[in-house]
Amino acid sequence: MSSIILSENLTGLFFKEAEKCINCGACTAGCPLYAYSGLSPQDLLSQIAREGQISLDIPYSCTLCGYCSHICPEGVKLDQLMRELRSYAFNEKGRPARGINYAPVKSHQKYSFSPLFSTTRVPSNYNGVVFFPGCSLPSFRPDLTEKTYLYLQEKMSGTGIMLKCCAGPTLAMGDEKKFQQYYHELEQEFAQWGVKKVITACPNCYKTIKENSGQIEAVSLWEILREIGIPEGAANRKNKPHLSLALHDPCPTRSYPTVHDSVRFxxxxxxxxxxxFKFNRQKTLCCGAGGMLGITNPPAALSWMKKRAGETKAEIIITYCQECAVSMQKGGKKSLHLLDLIFNPGVWPNEKKNPTSLRRWYNRYRIKKAFNKFNPGGSKDG
Ligand code: SF4
Ligand code: SF4
Structure with missing residues (x-):
């Protein structure tokens, strides 16, 4: 990957943070960037400050998981510095830096915002609440997306469906300008439909909407299911006797303990x-896919997925993020989405192969069509 020369301001910031770091090592055990670079935060920060330049494989090998900031006793915000470097690289060059593999993210985002794969439908008694499943769940598990929405409609009559992307991948890559453009589009959609509350199934959407739309209440599906209860007949299903399970908390939920509590409830x-897991709840570790690492540095992503999946002896890892579920499989374990335990009794563990990329887009198209038939109340794309 190419290198970039840092501005004086940015170099100064690295000096300041390097001085704060006491080299205690608390953050390194859970840091995918450290696992990749082998440089302690103090060495890394002072090297960048001294040289006034950086090879871009450093910020693009950070998963932006936030473990470092959460654990650091001195308040060093390594994740924020890495985010800053990613945006700086975009602004400095006025285009994506060489070697970061932006093209697949760019086309994913373009299609995700296209009317071919997105829709908003509301019932005639719509009340300003929408279910927002995100991109991954409809791509990999259209069955679970549909079952969840039907259940929400049954228990929370008046809930609409919004199949849209939160533009998180664009933001993670550091393309802030494009992110603002996409997010503005999403905000217009919220405004057009008078959305007051968004129920998110994806932890990345939850975090992105919470951090960028102060006027809208973003709640996780898990908080809602805790409130309305799980479907009749789902209670006390118990484990299959021969299978051991462990729970992985997705890293975007780090700052939201109510989500952790709701999932356990x-x-x-x-x-x-x-x-x-030993590292759980607010101390959870990345699954290896954060910060688009699977795109920007696939070998580092795979190696971290294996490490995280190997931290439990359990045969099956339960999680509540579709991306994490895929990462745990790549890491060598069977995985299970929490929605499978709720809506698919008896069929887990799911031994089906994951859909190909083409099939995932087809799934998104198909579920959009299905949702368009559900709600007679109104839609934007018809
Ligand atoms: S955000 Fe995660 S990967 Fe990045 S420096 Fe912090 S702990 Fe390491
Ligand atoms: S936890 Fe903070 S002080 Fe300790 S090594 Fe990491 S950055 Fe430095």
């Missing part, structure tokens, strides 16, 4: 016994 209602 639901698992208890389901009667599921599970083991906790």
């Amino acid at each position: 639901i698992l208890n209602q389901l009667g599921i016994d599970f083991a906790e």
Whole structure:
């Protein structure tokens, strides 16, 4: 990957942070960037400050997981510095830096915002609440997306569906200008439909909408399911006796303990016994896909996926993010989406192969068509 020369301001910031770091090593055990570079935060920060330049494989090998900032006793915000470097690289060059592999993210985002794969439909008694499943769940698991929405409609009559992207991948790559453009489009959609509350199934959407749309209440599906209850008949299903399970918390939920509590409440209602990872809840570690690492540095991503999946002896890892579920499979374990435990009794563990990229786009197209038939109340794209 290419290198960039830093501005004086940015170099100064690295000096300041290098001085704050006491080299305690608390952050390194859970840091995919450290696993890749082998440089302690103090060495990394002072090297960047001294040289006034950086090879872009450093910020693009950080998963932006936030473990470092959460754990650091001195308040060093390594994740924010890495984010800043990614945006700086875009602004400095006025185009994506060489070697970061932006093209697949760019086309994913372009199609995700196209009317071919997005829609908003509301019922006639619409009340300003929409279910927002994000991109991954409809791509990989259209069955679970549909079952979840039908259940929400049954329990929360008046809930609409918004199949849209939050533009998180564009922001993670550092293309802030494009992110603002996409996010503005999303905000217009919210305004057009008078959205007051968004129920998110994806932890990245949850975080992005919470951080960027102060006027809208973003709630996670898990908080809602805790409130409305799981479907009748799902309670006390119990584990299959021969299978051991462990729960992985997705890293975008780090700052939201109510989400962690709600997920555990639901698992208890389901009667599921599970083991906790040593690094869990607010101290959870990235699955290896954060910060688009699977695109920007695939070998580093795979190596971290194996490390994270190997941290439990359990045969199956339960999680509540579709991307994490895929990462845990790539890391060598079977994985299970929490929605499978709720809506697919008896069929887990799901032994089906993951859909190909083409099939995933087809799934998104198909579910959009299906949702367009559900709600007679109104739609934008018809
Ligand atoms: S955000 Fe995660 S990968 Fe990046 S420096 Fe912090 S702990 Fe390491
Ligand atoms: S936790 Fe903070 S002080 Fe300790 S090594 Fe990491 S950045 Fe430095």
